[in-house]
Amino acid sequence: MKGEAARRPGGTSTGRLARLLALVPYVVNRDAVALDEAAAAFGVTEKQLIDDLNMLWCVELRAPDPYCPIDLSYEGGEITVTEAESIARPLRLKADEAAALLVALRMLAGLPELHDRDALSRLIAKLEEAAGAAAQAAGKVAVEVETRGDALARLRAAIDARRRVHLTYYVPTRDENTERDVDPMRLLVVEGTTYLEGWCRRAEAVRLFRLDRVTGLTVLDVPADVPDGAEPIDVDAGLFRPSPQDETVTMELTPRGRWVADSYPCESVAELGEGRLRVVLRTPDTRWVRALALRLGDQGRIVSPPSLAGAVRDDAARALALYDIV
Numbered sequence: 001m002k003g004e005a006a007r008r009p010g011g012t013s014t015g016r017l018a019r020l021l022a023l024v025p026y027v028v029n030r031d032a033v034a035l036d037e038a039a040a041a042f043g044v045t046e047k048q049l050i051d052d053l054n055m056l057w058c059v060e061l062r063a064p065d066p067y068c069p070i071d072l073s074y075e076g077g078e079i080t081v082t083e084a085e086s087i088a089r090p091l092r093l094k095a096d097e098a099a100a101l102l103v104a105l106r107m108l109a110g111l112p113e114l115h116d117r118d119a120l121s122r123l124i125a126k127l128e129e130a131a132g133a134a135a136q137a138a139g140k141v142a143v144e145v146e147t148r149g150d151a152l153a154r155l156r157a158a159i160d161a162r163r164r165v166h167l168t169y170y171v172p173t174r175d176e177n178t179e180r181d182v183d184p185m186r187l188l189v190v191e192g193t194t195y196l197e198g199w200c201r202r203a204e205a206v207r208l209f210r211l212d213r214v215t216g217l218t219v220l221d222v223p224a225d226v227p228d229g230a231e232p233i234d235v236d237a238g239l240f241r242p243s244p245q246d247e248t249v250t251m252e253l254t255p256r257g258r259w260v261a262d263s264y265p266c267e268s269v270a271e272l273g274e275g276r277l278r279v280v281l282r283t284p285d286t287r288w289v290r291a292l293a294l295r296l297g298d299q300g301r302i303v304s305p306p307s308l309a310g311a312v313r314d315d316a317a318r319a320l321a322l323y324d325i326v
Contacts, residue, residue: 027081098131162224168216183224246282250303253277257299
């Protein structure tokens, strides 16, 4: 059961928030619900559901009284919720919240293989009518999602059928294609890019794969087998997660090289005057940093570690030698 729960998006903080928002009205509308029944309905373990219920103790509704906590109980394996009348109040969105919701829904509507596009279109139309000026502001924002339509459809089918897939996957930091078997867990969109999340048999860990870097895909006639304890990656804070083992790299950038600070996750960015920047990066593989430094040319340089700066100078010398300049 634990492995099954790990395959579901409810294991992330976003999924948990959605579950918490739905859990109270779900129980209130039924007066009382068995713990195992509710866990099955939300696709989580009983332990995860109990954790959610314990969090609900912290929820405070500000009306009708100044202090109106939700009262709940799950003793005896049955969930009951009281003092939650204010949950029935209609949701009121601020202008920026309505605009953000419309942008997200339009992005979702642009995804290939959307199952119920008509229902989503009707929802967008109703929100636009209700939002007024916020809808006009949202209409000025266009979000494009990078997908590979055929790969996306085949991966959806593999996830539904719980089949392992074989990927040929391009790794830009090594400029090579790699072969790996993956047990798919879910598809997700992060910052406009579509990813497959799955248990990588080569890495023996949960990994994210950009669909635009999948150069080959075969759905295998082998059941997907995500190990117990494999947890979905929480992408709410972004994809970059530095490790204590990562190399710390300091670079100084000219005004023309400032784009690096916007294009790559930096631990710190400091102004040096006259438009120059000092940025600190963390990376588990310095090969892409060497390639970045060569690409920058006179727009930036590596300050530390000295060994990496020396390696870049050697790379540049070898490249120049090929042109008989040195």
